[in-house]
Amino acid sequence: MFPRSSTTSGSAGASEASYPTTRGPWSVTSAPNPAWTTSTTRATPAPLTPxxxxxDFAVTPPRYIALWCITPASGPGGETTLMDTRPLVAALTDVERKQLLETDYAWKTTEGVQRLGLDLKTRHPILEERSGRDIVRFSCNNLIREDDDFAAALQSRWHAAFDRDHVAVEYHERDMLVWDNWRLLHxxxxxxDRSRHLRRIQIAG
Ligand SMILES: [Fe+2]
Incomplete structure (x- = not known):
C-alpha cells in the first residue's frame, strides 16, 4: 500500500492510498507493503543510501519499520544498517534547527520506486516537532537542492556520520528487526545472493 504523495506521475495509480491510520483502541496499526518489499529487499542488491x-511522501512517515527475514543472504552483505539521528539533531545550532524546521525541501523518489511506475515528488521540512519529539524525514540522496544549500552540507555531514557510526544487523531465518523510523536512518x-528475502511491515504513529 502506497501513501498519498503531493504529486505523482506514472501508471500504478497508487497515489490514492495512504499509510494505515486506524484510530481508537488500536491506535497502532500495521500493514504489509508487498510492492516495496519486492522492490527493496529482493530486486536491488546494490547498497542503499541512508x-x-x-x-519521498507528503504524509507523516510510518513510525516503526519491521523487517522479517524469510531467507537470509548467503555470503557477505545484505545487512540492514542503522544510525540514531538524535545526537546529530542535538548538535545542530539554533539557526540550523530553525532552518530544518521551517524550510520546505523538495524530494524525489528512488529509482526503485520509479521502476514501479511512481515518479514521486514532494516538499517537506527535514525536521518536524510533534508531541515534544522530533520527526526526521531525510535522505542522503534524492534531495533537489542547490549545491550551496545548507541541506547539501547536511547530507554530506550525516552520510559521513552514518558511515562512521552505524550498526549493521545480520539476518538469520525468522529474525525480525524493528526500529523507530522517526528517529533512525537506515x-x-x-x-x-538474490535468494535473500525479507518482508516489511510499516507501523503508523
Ligand atoms: Fe528504506
Whole structure:
C-alpha cells in the first residue's frame, strides 16, 4: 500500500492510498507493503543510501519499520544498517534547527520506486516537532537542492556520520528487526545472493 504523495506521475495509480491510520483502541496499526518489499529487499542488491522510510511522501512517515527475514543472504552483505539521528539533531545550532524546521525541501523518489511506475515528488521540512519529539524525514540522496544549500552540507555531514557510526544487523531465518523510523536512518549493504528475502511491515504513529 502506497501513501498519498503531493504529486505523482506514472501508471500504478497508487497515489490514492495512504499509510494505515486506524484510530481508537488500536491506535497502532500495521500493514504489509508487498510492492516495496519486492522492490527493496529482493530486486536491488546494490547498497542503499541512508534515509528514513517515506521521506519521498507528503504524509507523516510510518513510525516503526519491521523487517522479517524469510531467507537470509548467503555470503557477505545484505545487512540492514542503522544510525540514531538524535545526537546529530542535538548538535545542530539554533539557526540550523530553525532552518530544518521551517524550510520546505523538495524530494524525489528512488529509482526503485520509479521502476514501479511512481515518479514521486514532494516538499517537506527535514525536521518536524510533534508531541515534544522530533520527526526526521531525510535522505542522503534524492534531495533537489542547490549545491550551496545548507541541506547539501547536511547530507554530506550525516552520510559521513552514518558511515562512521552505524550498526549493521545480520539476518538469520525468522529474525525480525524493528526500529523507530522517526528517529533512525537506515540503509543496506550490498549483497549478491538474490535468494535473500525479507518482508516489511510499516507501523503508523
Ligand atoms: Fe528504506
Amino acid at each position: 534515509h528514513s522510510e517515506g521521506y 540503509a543496506r549493504n550490498a549483497f549478491s
